[in-house]
Amino acid sequence: MATDVRDLPRKVLPARLFQLIDRAGTTPQARQDRAKRRVQLVVGLLGLYLVFAYGAAVWTVVNKATLEKYAKGNLLKLTKIETRRGDITDRNGVALATSLSANSVSANPRWVLPPFIKVDKKKVSTTPVQMPFDSAEGIAFRKTITDRIVKLLGVSGKDEAYVREQMNRHDVAKDGKPTDKGVAFVYLAHKLTDKQSQAIREAIADGELPGITLEPRFIRYYPNNELAGPLVGRDNTTGSIEASFDKLLRGQEVEVWSYKDSSATPLYIDGAPDPSIFGGKSVALTIDEKIQAVAEHHLEASVREFEAQHGIAVVMDVQTGDVLALAQWPSFNPNDIETAPKYGLHNIAVEFQYEPGSTFKVFNLAIGLQEKAVTLEEIIPLGPMVVGNKVIKDDHPHAAVSGLQSLQVSSNIANAKIAMRMHREVYEKYLRALGFGRRLDLGMIGEGAGQLSPSEKWSLVQYANIAFGQGIAVTPLQMVAGFAAVANGGTYRRPRLIRAVQTADGKEEKLPTDVGKRVFDKDTTEKVLQAMASVCQPRSADGHSLGGTGTAARLPNYTIGGKTGTAQQANANGGYSDTHWVGSFIGVTPIEKPRLVVFVAIDTPNKFDPKLGKIARYGGIVAAPVVREIARFTLPYLGVPPSPGAPYLDRNDPEKAKKEDGERKLLAQKTAATMLAVANPQRTVADATPVAEGMARVPDVLRLPMRIVRERLATAKLGLAAGGSGVGVEQVPAAGEIVAAGTPVKVTFKRMSEVADARPPEPPPEDAAKPTDPAKPTDAQKPVNAVRPGGPAQPTVKH
């Protein structure tokens, strides 16, 4: 029997302590009292312990700073979501660049574990138990999951083996030896098709694929390949929309702090963010896909024919300043820039700076007329002209020319004389107002600024040279914008390349056209247009017309004016190169109510012309026909009514003349709007998804000339079964359908004049040419292009 501490002598310390709470005594009262104290002691100790544990909690919180690094790294995860890059479309919504879903599927093989461990029937553990990576169950479970993935992806052979290998990969320790753990992150497959993505997404949502993640990824795709290739470009090609408007196009960098659970799956508080709403903005260009195609086609033909280095074509709507086509040749396919020539990776239409040569005389004349330094009728005597230490010469010497003829025959001496009549400061003011010597600020990377030194630094020779376009560097777009200012009645507008910007959620913001700034009076520009028209007039018997340099630009049904230019380019030594020439032609059409400026420059044509006895490098030969072809397609395409005063070509052939008469009559009867609507607006970027191997998507070939139809179908790996001639009016199968490659597409062609499109018209662009009624002619004014040998009297219009 052990001794009760209470029976110990009081001097023993434990007994004394104990007696404080547990006094001796045998009466019921004492017992009860003792029991009471004992209960209080035990229960009180428990309470005290609770307080003590709470103290530990307080201490933990006080010292939390030491733990925060663990908590942050453990729990929060920064998920970067790849968002869709915006599309680039033409003005009608046809995709020039688009982003296609090409998701990747990744896995965390360590967490390829059953969602819960079944111990036996119906009974489960609440905590996921990590099975050893190399255990039989682990391998077996991974195999089932892998089989499922392989089945969902539909892969086989090498791809399947890759998936299986990745799923069973071991983690590697720091010393390079494989550990017994699985690797934490592997990719299983890339560039999934929509079908594969959908299958995987559904399986993950159903909880069938633990440890597997579908990552949104996109690839950039250019459904039209070379079409506007350098303009659309890639994000690493200069002067391209992709590079210059990258900030707009690029999707927002979405970084989501999400909770990361223990299996590293992100948990979003408000649900997974929808990547589509963070997508980049789509850019709608002012380019029209079909005009662009036609421009590229004819430009290529010319560059090939004249063995030139490259060519540039720009089409602009003079009323709005919209650039309808911005073509270059050689072009490149943004889908495949690796094989593109290095030179072709530039958008030279934007970057190219050159000495414009004779085309600049248009501005010279305009400034002269505006400043009343010259009139169209004034006769300017031409003799050898010495300026400083230089002699200014003409290629084709004349004794004297009128103001109008100074442009028609492109007399350097006459133009220099006109310029020298003005103060150089005044002259410079006009050039600056026309946008020369500074960047247009279209937002394009690598955009050329041209070069125009301040007038106080001009030497006399330089001043004289500027009058005929030497000693000044310009870009094609500057020239086009300047010509547009002359063509639209004197208002200079900055060219517009972006028509609208559309956010990912569909809100469209139209970019305004430049309100413009008046540079010339309407009176002046009408006179200049008259002079420009004369450039395209052949020599007349009465001597009124000396025969223009740009007769090759004449086209049926529409009047055209313009200016040729053949400019020697500066070389690196400060002189002029003998081999580097730019032959250009800038046309304005139709002349009585201008709608288009068409610019074509052919850089360094190199083909010997036996007729000329030298290399054909004149703008009138190499560029004017291209302008003609582009205008010939574009004007009816835009619904511009034919010019009542248009010249007949080849009036010596009565048959042809009669036919042309009929054509024009038909054209005039149909209003501009109903005759041709612009491209089918229903076509969207969804049409851009690539098709399977061996299949082809039928392109839209309606309203395109046969040569281009043939080309487009060939690009799409399809044949052509043509009927009739003219432009395509009917195609079977329809655009957008997917057929086997090589299938001939039946296209019915009709003469432009026979085309009657029943589709509701798109409202004509602001200030678009109103159809003129040939039934109500007026005789208020002489037609602009009055020189029309042998032609019947034509009704004239007031404009």
Place this chain on the structure above:
Amino acid sequence: MAPIAIASDDDLELLEGFDGDDLSLSEQTRIQAPTSMPKGEAALVPMPVGMDWALFATVIGLMTVGLIMAYSASVWLGLHNFNGDDGHFLHKHMLHLSIGVFVLLIAIRTPYQLYRKVAYPLLGLSMVGLVLVLMFGRVVNNSRRWLGPFQVAELAKLAFVIYLAHALTKQISRQNAHKFSVGFLPHAVVWMVAFGLLMKEPDLGSGIVLAILLFAMTFIAGTNFSYIIGLGGVGVAALGVFIAHNPMRFARINAYLHQLLSVMGMEALPQEMIRGASYQWFNGHLAVAAGGLFGKGLGLSEQKLGFVPECHTDWVLSIIAEEFGLIGVALVALAFIFFIRRGLRIALRARDEFGRLLASGITILFGTQAAVNFGVVMGTLPTKGLTLPFVSYGGSSIIVLALAAGVLLNVGRGGNPDAEWSLPKLPRWFRREEKTARTGNTRVIINPSRATEGNR
């Protein structure tokens, strides 16, 4: 301290001749001498506290906190492990709570004296249960603790309390409670059997709770303190040897010591421990630290996303700390301290010795569970699988503890010393005799809760 009505032996003799009808209701209660009380103790007639509504409200309050936290802490588990069913655990918990509240209400109305009659059968039943668990139980997390949906160890705790209260009352009435042979040894043997069975599962936490109950209750009953120190010393030594020979447990104790140092800010917890033995504690610890003073707000815990294993059961306190901060933990701690305080009051004013021991045993059971759970989560005790009463998710725990709380409340009401074993009575609003009671039926006198209410 609440007043204890004491009637001396002389008073009792005087009162015997009285006709009860001449006394007021309160006086009738005071003279009601419990017939079951041992003769020697009859002189001390304590005044039961009556129906302790504050304690009842605390229980319901803790259950409510448990209901909210059962969803908050288990939502990720449900999403992740049960095919996106976020309410998986909530729905089960609601079922458990419904059963628990029902059991609680029944137990409040069941005279606690009746448990003396089932003390041995209940103990035997739980022992058999513990054996059956070892034979047929299912293994979860390396432990075999579940017999069907039930954790027998939870029942064993209550059964052990009832058994101890009953057996010790017997010895007290025989004035043998301080003797080793009958006052301590038999109970120690019973505990050892139960402990052995629990260690086979293994469930060291429950075994230690039983040990604390054994020591505390024999101590309260008047066992010589030296026995407790002796057996406690032997037990601790045995445990030490056991731990030293079991590498896994040794690692845990080692981890615990590092945890202590880490909590005290004396060292950073080694990485291999964060990933190994201290993984659960460390993540719970992070949750407590992250919660700060005011917490992140309901539902905003991050550590519940699979980082704190068993965050809805044993470690729910860490999630409470993260979501409600120290304030929330303090409220829960205060609730338990209040519970203990009121349990103590009930025990001290219990009508009889059995009631006193039973009430203290149950209070100690609650107090131990809560204190150990707090201690484990806060890093002052090594990790044990003990639930936080009423707050943790877990059916067996909630139902058994609801029963225990009901018994405690009934002790407060004084039970019914004359109650015969019968089916539990229907709730008051179903009973017809209640109507007659108001009209002067003498049965009402033996309803002590009524009497004390009148006495206040």
